[in-house]
Amino acid sequence: GGEEPQLAQQEEVGRLVLKTFTGVNERTFLTIKPDGVQRHLVGEIIRRFEKKGFKLVGMKLMQASEDLLKEHYIALHDRPFYSHLVKYMSSGPVVAMVWQGLDVVKTARMMIGETNPADSKPGTIRGDFCIEVSKNVIHGSDSVESAQREVTLWFSTEELACWEDSTEHWIYE
Numbered sequence: 673g674g675e676e677p678q679l680a681q682q683e684e685v686g687r688l689v690l691k692t693f694t695g696v697n698e699r700t701f702l703t704i705k706p707d708g709v710q711r712h713l714v715g716e717i718i719r720r721f722e723k724k725g726f727k728l729v730g731m732k733l734m735q736a737s738e739d740l741l742k743e744h745y746i747a748l749h750d751r752p753f754y755s756h757l758v759k760y761m762s763s764g765p766v767v768a769m770v771w772q773g774l775d776v777v778k779t780a781r782m783m784i785g786e787t788n789p790a791d792s793k794p795g796t797i798r799g800d801f802c803i804e805v806s807k808n809v810i811h812g813s814d815s816v817e818s819a820q821r822e823v824t825l826w827f828s829t830e831e832l833a834c835w836e837d838s839t840e841h842w843i844y845e
């Protein structure tokens with residue numbers, strides 16, 4: 673329940689209504705991929721974003737359909753690994769999440785590491801927990817625009833929680 677954070681902008685692109693939240697209300701879309709779920713990394717990954725100070729506003733364990741994943745990865749549709757990627761991502765449950773906070777899109781990508789785990793520094797999720805690019809345990813939106821598109825694609829408005837985080841004044845000035 674509660675009120676939605678203040679909207680900076682709302683725009684219709686095709687059948688998606690994209691909502692822009694800015695500042696401390698910026699949102700990103702993260703997915704713990706099937707390998708992350710199978711390898712029992714769910715708690716560890718959520719823990720890192722929680723402890724950082726970001727706010728969890730949406731989360732579900734789900735089996736994503738190939739149609740959803742084809743749409744999610746539409747920008748990669750002509751890459752040689754596209755169909756393998758869609759198969760891998762639909763091969764088991766994933767944990768889809770929306771996290772909120774100042775610069776959360778960029779910071780989450782830093783916490784995740786490089787696309788190829790071999791290039792990811794220790795201390796990042798991919799640097800600590802995986803080895804190959806095709807089994808890299810987590811997805812994170814690469815821009816504010818992608819985040820808006822992905823949040824809308826994976827979550828309905830009713831699935832996103834609006835709650836007051838009582839620690840916020842210890843996290844932000």
Ligand SMILES: Nc1ncnc2c1ncn2[C@@H]1O[C@H](COP(=O)(O)OP(=O)(O)OP(=O)(O)O)[C@@H](O)[C@H]1O
Pocket residue numbers: 748753757786787788805806807808810811812813814
């Ligand atoms: N060369 C490759 N071979 C196999 N899979 C790949 C390859 N490159 C990328 N992928 C897979 O496709 C995903 C999307 O690739 P992209 O280039 O968008 O990287 P990313 O933005 O770091 O990853 P994600 O979108 O999952 O956060 C990668 O996370 C990885 O799972």
